[in-house]
Amino acid sequence: SQKIEQNSEALNIQEGKTATLTCNYTNYSPAYLQWYRQDPGRGPVFLLLIRENEKEKRKERLKVTFDTTLKQSLFHITASQPADSATYLCASGFQKLVFGTGTRLLVSP
Amino acid sequence: NAGVTQTPKFRILKIGQSMTLQCAQDMNHNYMYWYRQDPGMGLKLIYYSVGAGITDKGEVPNGYNVSRSTTEDFPLRLELAAPSQTSVYFCASSFSTGEDQPQHFGDGTRLSIL
Numbered sequence: 001s002q003k004i005e006q007n008s009e010a011l012n013i014q015e016g017k018t019a020t021l022t023c024n025y026t027n028y029s030p031a032y033l034q035w036y037r038q039d040p041g042r043g044p045v046f047l048l049l050i051r052e053n054e055k056e057k058r059k060e061r062l063k064v065t066f067d068t069t070l071k072q073s074l075f076h077i078t079a080s081q082p083a084d085s086a087t088y089l090c091a092s093g094f095q096k097l098v099f100g101t102g103t104r105l106l107v108s109p
Numbered sequence: 110n111a112g113v114t115q116t117p118k119f120r121i122l123k124i125g126q127s128m129t130l131q132c133a134q135d136m137n138h139n140y141m142y143w144y145r146q147d148p149g150m151g152l153k154l155i156y157y158s159v160g161a162g163i164t165d166k167g168e169v170p171n172g173y174n175v176s177r178s179t180t181e182d183f184p185l186r187l188e189l190a191a192p193s194q195t196s197v198y199f200c201a202s203s204f205s206t207g208e209d210q211p212q213h214f215g216d217g218t219r220l221s222i223l
Contacts, residue, residue, distance in 0.1 A: 008149060015143035030208060030211075032208040032209045034211060041216070041217075042216050042217070043113070043199050043214030043215050043217055044152075044199075044212075044213070044214050044217045046212065046213070049209055049211060051209070077146050089151075089152075092208065093208065094206070094207070094208050095206040096154055096157065096167065096206070097154075097212060099151050099152040100151060101149060101150065101151040102151065107118070
């Protein structure tokens with residue numbers, strides 16, 4: 001069955017730096033990958049979607065890449081701010097989304 | 110628009126009790142989903158529905174039941190609560206089920222079974 005894997009260890013970075021989160025997929029060749037943000041005590045919120053042939057997609061300070069050779073998507077937040085601290089989830093799937101466990105990002109002032 | 114609304118936000122149940130988690134959406138989405146989220150385990154799909162009157166099992170359906178009598182509502186029922194069902198439950202909806210369709214989530218119901 002398809003698997004979505006994310007680094008379970010928290011990522012700690014300083015304000016102003018670029019945060020890079022990784023999502024790997026196995027047993028599956030998705031046509032799209034989705035990224036969500038989840039704050040403590042809240043439900044996930046959709047951020048970005050990237051298609052397999054797009055390679056890169058940007059939205060304000062967010063950038064997502066899709067490497068079908070490495071079976072990986074990278075999620076970048078440039079000029080990070082403490083308000084970016086949250087857990088970020090990667091997801092993919094046809095008819096039923098499969099979610100990764102998420103990576104917690106902590107941005108220190 | 111309220112989006113996806115879940116009630117209650119918190120609940121403590123005793124083993125063997127039953128309860129219904131409510132979910133309503135006002136986006137006229139045909140597709141609705143129930144997930145549970147346990148620490149370090151990610152979101153697991155319990156049940157989903159592709160429209161009023163149509164439901165299907167997800168990855169972890171045992172111990173739960175659902176119904177979908179209207180487009181707006183998708184309640185999740187626990188008949189005989191067990192400690193293993195202690196979790197955070199999220200309801201979500203989407204316009205369709207394509208890989209390019211984002212899901213809209215409620216803020217969850219935190220359920221403890223003692």
